[in-house]
Amino acid sequence: MVEITPDAAGGLRRSVHLTDPRALRAYAHPTRMKLVALLRVEGPFTATHAAQLTGESVASCSYHLRTLAKYGLVEHAEGGQGREKPWRATAQYTNWQNADDEAADALSTAMAERYFEHMTHAIETRHQLPSEWRQAEWFGDDVVYLTAAELADVGERFSEILGSYGERLGDPSLRPDDAAPVTMLRIAFRNRKTTT
Structure with a gap:
């Protein structure tokens, strides 16, 4: 379906x-x-x-x-x-x-x-x-203790932040002149390992 x-x-x-x-x-x-x-x-x-x-x-x-x-x-x-x-x-x-x-x-x-x-x-x-892009990029991870409901809430809030830029995808006129496509991965999972 x-x-x-x-x-x-x-x-x-x-x-x-x-x-x-x-x-x-x-x-x-x-x-x-x-x-x-x-x-x-x-x-x-x-x-x-x-x-x-x-x-x-x-x-x-x-x-x-x-x-x-x-x-x-x-x-x-x-x-x-x-x-x-x-x-x-x-x-x-x-x-x-x-x-x-x-x-x-x-x-x-x-x-x-x-x-x-x-x-x-x-x-x-x-x-x-360019150096400004190298400095703006980020790569890392965090381990936090959350309930399932809190994890869902974090995902919704992250989606809201990204959503404020969403119209730029379909309407190039809304993009600032120096805007470029940026991939943001949204990955969160319950840690099943005994060590991080």
Whole structure:
């Protein structure tokens, strides 16, 4: 099952919630995750442009985009002709919270691997950034004692902070001239190890 939460402003929908194990497995493919992420930031675009961005073949991108469309993660955008029809993401975010299933765990693991790959690349290339960006970036962790309700509250408050910048994603005119895309990972889990 796919649930789509609409955006009140009528723009890109807020989120797509996946519960169907087939949709979870489909989204776990690295190329499909990459395509959805690119469409959210740089879309809409055609399969030909997707091939240029990903290094995959046009046929491969077309196949993966059609698979994503089958599960409500992307859709055809306006414009284009024939095979050169553009695609767009259906929502800003994808979540599979409360989808207790092996497929959900596999998708979470695939996403964690993707995050790790992006973090490693960011660390390896940070010397190329201007000093103000190097100083602004942060990397670290905290261990705090929370109840489940408090952890949920922290997540909601963090979402509110980020939400105040959310309109910039869909409307470039709202971005300051020196704004750049910044990936912020929101990961919190109950520590199951005996040592930190």
